[in-house]
Amino acid sequence: MNDFQLTYKQFGERSVLIDWSSKVDKKILEDIILFKERLEKSSIKELIEVNLAYSSMLISYKTTIDNIYDEISKLKTIYSTQNKIKKLVFRQWKIPVCYEDVFALDLEEISIKKKMSKQDIIRQHSEAIYTVFFIGFLPGFLYLGGLNSAIDFPRKQTPRLQIERGAVAIGGNQTGVYPCQSPGGWNIIGNSPINFFDISNDCPCFSKSGDKIKFYPITLKKHKDISALVKAGVYQLESEVLYG
């Protein structure tokens, strides 16, 4: 078991915020996921939702917290119980991305400023295996860890008013895919035809915290073909099971 110093704070009337040390770290993510599993299997009733970010977890209850010290001590007990949890299953998802010029609006600029060829940037971006930390910002927006520092690139000074759905982008040392049309300040290097947020599914996002993402380059023609299949609801996303 990892030895983290957790802080517990009441947040509003009905939530408790738990903070790990504030950094992006896979060990912290594992610890958060394990704690979340224990909580969801625990007998704490009145729990609406457990939600995570990089190094924090928010626990929301149905009703006002009467005695915060009681709640915190219950949570601490659950955190420290060592009872074995069934091995968690994670998946690695293969995500097609078209890095061609029609989509890659900012690839040229990154290439010039970084003195790297476009091909090099694409290779670096699609070779890495990214970890899904959590979903936030927009419905279905995955916060990914693992961008190669060789291709990090600062956010735009002025955000674009409209970024297309599926845009694959780099913002600082993060990378991600815009699941829907949105304003945004990240640098666009490609587009994925995959639907990252599908309201017709009970579980609208295919991946979850702890999963892995691997991008792979496709041609514009392939992008069109996959888009058509996605639209028709018949596209099968490739994935393999990983054991955590």
Add this chain to the structure above:
Amino acid sequence: MVKVIKSGFYSTIQDLGRSRFQKYGVPVSGVMDFYSAKLANALLDNNESDAVLEITMTGPTLQFNCDTIMCVSGADISSILNNKPIKLNSIVNIKKDDILSFGKLKYGFRCYLAVFGGFQTEMIMNSRSMYKVITSQNVLFVNDELSISEHINSIIKSNASIKVNTAYFSSKEIKVYKGPEFDLLTKAQQQQLLSKEFTISKDNNRMAYQLVEPLKNNLKPIITSLVLPGTVQLTPSGKLIILMRDCQTTGGYPRVLQLKESSINVLSQKFTGNNIRFKIKEKNIIISTIFYMFFYISRNIKLT
């Protein structure tokens, strides 16, 4: 069925929101002012989670295609039924072809129209609350048809209405708790935040209310963490942003305050140029401890 003849400034269908889906990055949404919306539903004997129409600043014009009963609560936007003014917070009988319209905004900013059984618009992820990318539309348009259940009335012959204390709409006081990063502020900043009067800027909507007066800030952004409706964020430029019902689920600005839930309702009735003042609410732990002590003492006295 209710037909939209004019849409008004910003009219949306809302219920109590989409909880349990925040882990997918889905905003909670739901009525901005729970108090007024729940009141309208309660007067019709609806469920409190039935969907209502949230009307902002200027009202729509609506035509009913069936008999029903309705109730209007919240802001006073001079509601008119077939050219006759109607009372807020009272049950109103509606006949087929009646037309509901609105006039001048007298007080408040958001008004709620509840109909018998609630609006039966599309339900996505356990909620009818309109939100871009979740529901097929995020605001009402002319010619929209909203389905409702028929209510054969003529039973209700009541002129009674509930009087709502208008101090609810005029109060400047917004009750808050310390936010997770409050203690990172200097004593001077904390004092300024809690003593200054702030003005609501023109950037106010269902996602967030920005305040005009900045707070001198030297806090760095935090690692992206979780936020809630009612979270007050402090941006690097010193701008204060109060997140509202349609806010994102995560954010990277320090969270200096958290609104008491009832104060989110109060704020929802305010608009550009209105002034507010934050009042910190110490965690009610002390009060509840005293209450329980008193409870035990009084119980023991009875027993002995």
